[in-house]
Each structure stands twice: as C-alpha cells, then as structure tokens.
Amino acid sequence: MQKIRIGIVGYGNLGKGVEYSIRQNPDMELVAVFTRRSPESVQASVPVISLDEVEQYQDRIDVMLLCGGSATDLPIQGPAMAKLFNIVDSFDTHARIPEYFEEVNQQAEGNGHVAVISTGWDPGLFSLSRLLFEAVLPEGNAYTFWGKGVSQGHSDAIRRVPGVKNGVQYTIPSTEAVERVRNGENPELTTREKHLRECFVVAEEGADLKEIEKTIVNMPNYFADYDTVVNFINEEELKANHSGIPHGGLVLHSGVTGEGTTQVMEFGLNLGSNPEFTSSVLVAYARAVHRLSQRGERGARTVFDIPFGLLSPKSAEQLRAELL
Amino acid sequence: MQKIRIGIVGYGNLGKGVEYSIRQNPDMELVAVFTRRSPESVQASVPVISLDEVEQYQDRIDVMLLCGGSATDLPIQGPAMAKLFNIVDSFDTHARIPEYFEEVNQQAEGNGHVAVISTGWDPGLFSLSRLLFEAVLPEGNAYTFWGKGVSQGHSDAIRRVPGVKNGVQYTIPSTEAVERVRNGENPELTTREKHLRECFVVAEEGADLKEIEKTIVNMPNYFADYDTVVNFINEEELKANHSGIPHGGLVLHSGVTGEGTTQVMEFGLNLGSNPEFTSSVLVAYARAVHRLSQRGERGARTVFDIPFGLLSPKSAEQLRAELL
Numbered sequence A, B: 001m002q003k004i005r006i007g008i009v010g011y012g013n014l015g016k017g018v019e020y021s022i023r024q025n026p027d028m029e030l031v032a033v034f035t036r037r038s039p040e041s042v043q044a045s046v047p048v049i050s051l052d053e054v055e056q057y058q059d060r061i062d063v064m065l066l067c068g069g070s071a072t073d074l075p076i077q078g079p080a081m082a083k084l085f086n087i088v089d090s091f092d093t094h095a096r097i098p099e100y101f102e103e104v105n106q107q108a109e110g111n112g113h114v115a116v117i118s119t120g121w122d123p124g125l126f127s128l129s130r131l132l133f134e135a136v137l138p139e140g141n142a143y144t145f146w147g148k149g150v151s152q153g154h155s156d157a158i159r160r161v162p163g164v165k166n167g168v169q170y171t172i173p174s175t176e177a178v179e180r181v182r183n184g185e186n187p188e189l190t191t192r193e194k195h196l197r198e199c200f201v202v203a204e205e206g207a208d209l210k211e212i213e214k215t216i217v218n219m220p221n222y223f224a225d226y227d228t229v230v231n232f233i234n235e236e237e238l239k240a241n242h243s244g245i246p247h248g249g250l251v252l253h254s255g256v257t258g259e260g261t262t263q264v265m266e267f268g269l270n271l272g273s274n275p276e277f278t279s280s281v282l283v284a285y286a287r288a289v290h291r292l293s294q295r296g297e298r299g300a301r302t303v304f305d306i307p308f309g310l311l312s313p314k315s316a317e318q319l320r321a322e323l324l
Helices: A013-025 A053-059 A072-082 A093-109 A124-135 A152-159 A175-182 A209-217 A235-242 A273-296 A317-320 B013-023 B053-057 B071-083 B092-112 B127-136 B152-161 B174-183 B209-217 B235-241 B274-294 B318-322
Strands: A004-009 A028-035 A048-050 A065-067 A086-088 A115-116 A141-144 A164-173 A195-203 A227-234 A247-257 A261-271 A299-303 B002-008 B028-035 B049-050 B065-068 B086-088 B114-116 B140-146 B164-173 B195-203 B225-232 B249-257 B261-271 B299-301
Touching: A004 A013, A004 A053, A004 A273, A004 B065, A013 A028, A013 A273, A013 B053, A013 B249, A028 A053, A028 A273, A028 B065, A048 A053, A048 B053, A053 A072, A053 A209, A053 B002, A065 A072, A065 A273, A072 A086, A072 A093, A086 A093, A086 A209, A086 A273, A093 A115, A115 A273, A124 A141, A124 A247, A124 A261, A124 B274, A141 A164, A141 A175, A141 A209, A141 B127, A152 A195, A152 A247, A164 A175, A164 A235, A175 A195, A175 A261, A195 A209, A195 B299, A209 A227, A209 B140, A247 B013, A273 B013, A273 B127, A273 B261, A317 B092, B002 B013, B002 B274, B013 B028, B013 B065, B028 B053, B049 B053, B049 B140, B053 B071, B053 B114, B053 B225, B065 B071, B071 B086, B071 B092, B071 B127, B086 B092, B092 B114, B092 B299, B114 B274, B127 B249, B127 B261, B140 B164, B140 B174, B152 B164, B152 B195, B164 B174, B174 B249, B174 B261, B195 B209, B195 B235
Parallel strands: A004 A028, A004 A065, A028 A048, A065 A086, A086 A115, A115 A299, A195 A227, B002 B028, B002 B065, B028 B049, B065 B086, B086 B114, B114 B299, B195 B225
Antiparallel strands: A141 A247, A164 A195, A247 A261, A261 B261, B140 B249, B164 B195, B249 B261
C-alpha cells in the first residue's frame, strides 16, 4: 500500500509533534518540513525546505499540515496552501472561523483540494462533543472547563509585569463547579466560580513581591475576574517543575429526558503535552483528508463534516467487527 | 419547513423514550406506533397500528425507528423494515453485528433506503469514542467501564434463583481501577478488578437467605468472576428505591506521544434512564438518516459513517459559528 505523504509547514512545538505522531502511524510518511526560517538553521528528521520553494512539492505531498499560529501565520498560509495542497490546520480564533472557512474554501474548492480547518481539541474534539451532546439532549446545558493546564497568553501577561523575570500560569477548573454540573444541578456559574488561576513567578533580584502579586491579581481581562494564587519560586524550580506544556479540560452536558430524568454526558482530556496531542489529532484528520481527496471531493470541511470512520487506518468492515 | 415524519416499531421502554424525545425536537413529528400486540390494548399519544399494516405507511413515514430487542425482534424486523423504510435501530449483539449489517444493507441498498444500525450508547457513542481515541493515540490502551447501572440480564438471573421473589442487580465500575487508568498507569485489569456487582434481593417468606446469597455469588458467567454484594430488602424498599433504570459508564484511553508523554482521553455517561437516553440517540440519528436519504444515498451505515453535523438541526454555517 502506498503511504500517505505528509508535509509540515512551520516547525515549532506543533510541527515537532506532527513529526513524532507520523512515526506512530505506519500508513503515513513525512516527506519534508517547510519553514520561513533559513532551512540550514533547522534540524529535523527529514529535509528542511524554504517555504518559498513549496510550490515545487505539489506532486510529492498528499496532505500538508499547517503548524503555524492563528494570529498571523494561518490567516495567510491557510488560503495560500489550500491553493496548492490538501491541508489540515488548527486555526483556533473562534470568532473568526466563519470568514477563515470561506477564504480557505474558495482556494480549496477552486483548485480541487480538500481542507480541514480548526481541528485539534478546542476547536476540534471539544467542538464535536458540544455538538453531539446538544443534538442528543436538546433540553440541557453545556459547560466547558479548561485545565489543569498552561495558558500561554496568561503566562506571557505575567512575564510583562515589572520585576518579573519568568513565570508560568495554570488554568484550573473548580472541582466544586465540576461536581455540581456532574450532579445534574444545572448551576449558573460565574467566571470566578468556573476556574482558578495559579501563577509560578520568578522575580528579579530586589523586586517588590507584594507589588508584583497585586499587579497580577488585579490585571484586567487576564486575572481580575478570577481567584488567582501567586507563588514565588526560583528559576531552577521553574525549569524543573514547570517546563512541560500540560493541558486538558472537560465538556459537560446536563440534560433532561422523559418526565424530568437527568442525563449527564462528559468528554475529558488530561494531556501531558498540549502541542503533541493537538498534532496527533491533526495527523488523524490528515488521513481523512487524503481519503476524501481520493474520492474526488473538494473544498473546506470542519470536524463536523468528517465521519469518524475516515480517521482510522482500519477498513469499515474491521471497524464494525472490532470497535462497534 | 416540512417536519421529519417518524414511526416507531415496538412500544416498550425504548419506544416510549422515542415518543418523549420527539417532543424535544421541533423539526420532527411522530406519525404512528406499530405493534405486534392488539393495537387497542396499547395507549400512545399517536395512532397505534398493527404491524401487519405497516406497508401501507410507506408514503407517510420518513424514518422508522425500530425499538424491539436484539435477541429475537431485530434480526427479523431490521431487514424487513429496511425493505420498506429508512430505519434506525439499536441492535446490540456485538458479535453478530457484521452479519446483521450485511442483511440490512442488502434490503436497504436494494430498495433505495438508508439504515443506521447499532446506534445508542454501547454500541453507539461508546464505539465512536473507542474509534476516535485509538485513531488519535495509536500507541495506547483502551478501557470500557459500565455502570453504575442496572443490568437486565443479571437482574433476570437473580430472579431465577430458588427462594427469590424479586431482585435488581447493579454493575459498578471499580473506583480504584478507573483512577489507575486516569493516572496513566496502563494497568492490566482482571474482570474482578474492573467491576463490582451489587444485588438487592427480595426473598420469599421463610427462604434460606444464606443459601440464596451463596447461589448468587457463585453463579457461573454472571457472578462467579466478580466481587458480589447481596443485600436483602423488602418489596416496598425495592419499589421505592430500585425501580429506575439508571446506567452509564466510561470509555478511557491512555496513550503515549512524543518521547513518553502520557495523554488520557475519556468519555463518560451518567444516565438517569438507560432507555430514554438510548432513544434520544436514535432520534438524533433519524435526522441524519433522513438527510442522507434526501441526498439520494442508500444502504446500511453505522455511527462510524455519519458526520456529527448531520445529527444537529442547525445548518453547517450555524454550527461553525456557534459550536466550533
């Protein structure tokens, strides 16, 4: 059987995660990594090519996995790559998904490619759960909790506080709030009741720790609406205990059927590495994209349009016999 | 908009659950209930028709929901109804699914109908989770836990024990086993380690309770391989506290990415009523069946073949904007 030939655009944490994931999927092979950096400055297990030359690889790559960021990379790379290749990406600016979908769709549709956008876990597997849960239990309430996990945005915000040398922020779902939803109480939860924020901060020598803590916990948008705990630690401790990128969360749905029967559905992730997990999801969707393309389909899709059977290397017969 | 016209074959707990569920879905209407019993002996909110006359309803029903049992009803009704209608069923004899699929497919394909078989939660939503989890984390272990919930088969087995007047059996997942999986330990679990069985038994007057307990806990296939607790209660207590049909369970998958990073995925259900929840799943899949049929598709499908987008009454645009 011919392997599915994969390319990676962007070689940060996500791109490296894809490289690892491909090794766990014997029906795929990684062909090349494409970068905007100088290719000789990047070390990978496959050839590293300048993104300027990507067009020459149209016949050598079945699916291109876009591993750039949603703020500035994907709005440009998504449509540009969908013109040349079948693509999968993890565009995660929720509010801009509709317009991004249209732009990618235009290029994919017009050039005979298939594109799955906004996959990963949120958007992605969490979105699938939200859809499934409300379709099955239309009279009910949905709740999404994130964490325990590192928020890059909040960690960056801490590091911008005067007197802070380094820092990491964890988002933590409130155990009490989760239990209330699981018990079918259908609570109305404020922002403060849903999540806590815990910060591990390395201060510069001689900095005013009280002042740093006050600045963090009162920071508008980031911390003011939450209960926030600030822990001061040293650089060694930060490196030793807080250099991983764990994350995860829960989608919960509490609904009612019949004459007031409570039904609770739950999907949860506990991830040792957020980017490695996200890339594993992208790789599974690359398999689906390849199959759709081989059937002659074209245009943009989301996780909502892809049957799960296309994600597995197993045949439909095998799936029915082994997993149903 | 024209409503999706639904029929029910079989009016037990599952059929009644469908009747309730349709009321929560304004894009559907229940047309009739079909029964093998004498129609005048059955009370429903819609006309009750003898199953012998079902053929006359081909133009009046878009999707027929088969609510009979897997042991004797569905093996006959599945293919027979797929000849006449688009159908959805919950055939749950795992080992016989492949042959059942072929039989239904032959009738559906040959007569221009769409059939989704073996939906509900297991098989159904649990199967989807098993597939998704192993597709995303191919290097990992899957675990399915059932309960806490009533097992009809085990409850029946108790009631056949001499001296037993009535009884209910609960299957309960071991908290310790679940926690070990959640912690990424990848344990090898024996049958005894995964689930406990708890029985509530009403004994006949003068019966030997010690003897009943001994017979239950040593019963081969049903209880011998498990730790089983037997509680004797009176008939009033059984009615008051054990007449619901709760169930649920967990699908857990513990996998590894990158260089040994642990990733845990989980799907869980906590159901106040097993049949009411199962019927809510059937109804969501009826919507998908109707849409596939309107596109001109034909043949048998499983949950693995149906994109989640088809389960929701919302348009693709709405789903992308609201739920992705």
